[in-house]
Amino acid sequence: MIRAYDLTKRYGDTTVVHGLDFTVRPGTVTGFLGPNGAGKSTTLRMLLGLDAPTHGRSTIGGRDYTTHPAPLTEVGALLEARAVHPGRTAFHHLMALAHTHGIPRSRVEHVLDLAGLTDVAHRRIKGFSLGMGQRLGIAAALLGDPAHLVLDEPVNGLDPEGVLWIRNLLTSLAAQGRTVLVSSHLMSEMALTADHLVIIGRGRLLADTTVAELIRAAGGASVKVVTPQATTLRDLLTGRNVTAEPGAAGDELVVHGADAATIGRIAAAHTITLHELTPQTGSLERAFMELTQESAEYRTAAPLTGAAA
Numbered sequence: 001m002i003r004a005y006d007l008t009k010r011y012g013d014t015t016v017v018h019g020l021d022f023t024v025r026p027g028t029v030t031g032f033l034g035p036n037g038a039g040k041s042t043t044l045r046m047l048l049g050l051d052a053p054t055h056g057r058s059t060i061g062g063r064d065y066t067t068h069p070a071p072l073t074e075v076g077a078l079l080e081a082r083a084v085h086p087g088r089t090a091f092h093h094l095m096a097l098a099h100t101h102g103i104p105r106s107r108v109e110h111v112l113d114l115a116g117l118t119d120v121a122h123r124r125i126k127g128f129s130l131g132m133g134q135r136l137g138i139a140a141a142l143l144g145d146p147a148h149l150v151l152d153e154p155v156n157g158l159d160p161e162g163v164l165w166i167r168n169l170l171t172s173l174a175a176q177g178r179t180v181l182v183s184s185h186l187m188s189e190m191a192l193t194a195d196h197l198v199i200i201g202r203g204r205l206l207a208d209t210t211v212a213e214l215i216r217a218a219g220g221a222s223v224k225v226v227t228p229q230a231t232t233l234r235d236l237l238t239g240r241n242v243t244a245e246p247g248a249a250g251d252e253l254v255v256h257g258a259d260a261a262t263i264g265r266i267a268a269a270h271t272i273t274l275h276e277l278t279p280q281t282g283s284l285e286r287a288f289m290e291l292t293q294e295s296a297e298y299r300t301a302a303p304l305t306g307a308a309a
């Protein structure tokens with residue numbers, strides 16, 4: 001597991017990370033969430049021994065990162081600005097890393113394949129797109145088959161197929177029992193990927209909770225259903241703990257208390273045609289905005305109302 005104890009970072013007079021205490025457990029994807037400038041990258045850099053904390057400490061797998069004799073096999077990391085030699089090919093970049101840890105060529109080929117880079121493995125990195133660069137960073141993080149993964153905004157620059165790939169990859173790495181910490185400033189992304197959330201704002205811990213708990217606290221998840229048999233489906237769904245209210249259009253229902261899979265199953269069992277079945281994450285986004293509103297460093301100004309004098 002990964003643990004932070006009273007982790008604090010000050011730059012001059014400004015404290016950018018304030019006494020963070022949290023635990024990242026194995027077997028789950030933990031989202032590290034906060035608005036721009038909240039202190040996520042600074043915290044991750046401290047976990048990885050790249051920045052010295054002003055106060056407090058952290059451990060990965062029970063010890064300080066810098067004391068691991070073979071860090072690549074313990075922690076795989078992807079940071080935003082990754083230093084790679086642009087003249088090297090992806091293959092040579094990974095081989096150079098592999099050599100430092102006695103990792104065999106077969107593992108390099110395996111992670112290139114995992115990251116979908118086999119076809120471009122012998123191209124120079126300087127010609128890579130942002131998304132290909134992200135995939136290479138993730139391949140490097142996986143190289144040592146580490147028990148812990150620390151990834152800073154891994155979906156940045158990825159196309160929709162890449163985003164789906166990273167979601168499935170993170171879930172499967174956690175299912176293998178690994179500890180996965182992934183930062184993002186997007187609640188919508190974390191709602192689809194993470195089980196647990198550590199939320200910070202202006203360097204302070206705002207919430208350490210599960211996605212399910214946050215959804216409950218935000219008034220429960222809802223599902224939008226569009227069906228030409230809205231009344232029939234409404235009667236079938238409505239009962240203890242489930243409500244189905246008419247939506248904006250006549251053929252639309254907003255269901256609380258049942259997830260999309262359950263609604264789909266009930267509809268299929270009664271041969272009800274569905275045109276749409278969409279889990280809504282709006283309430284979760286709102287909860288995140290409310291939680292971080294006071295602490296957002298960069299915020300769009302509120303729209304001006306009324307005419308200027």
Ligand SMILES: Nc1ncnc2c1ncn2[C@@H]1O[C@H](COP(=O)(O)OP(=O)(O)OP(=O)(O)O)[C@@H](O)[C@H]1O
Pocket residue numbers: 011016034035036037038039040041042043185297
């Ligand atoms: N080397 C530094 N010197 C001074 N201030 C710094 C330094 N590095 C980061 N900061 C400040 O610390 C704060 C937190 O920055 P950090 O990059 O950790 O936030 P973040 O949550 O990762 O943001 P983003 O989502 O935009 O990447 C910001 O106000 C930033 O300007």
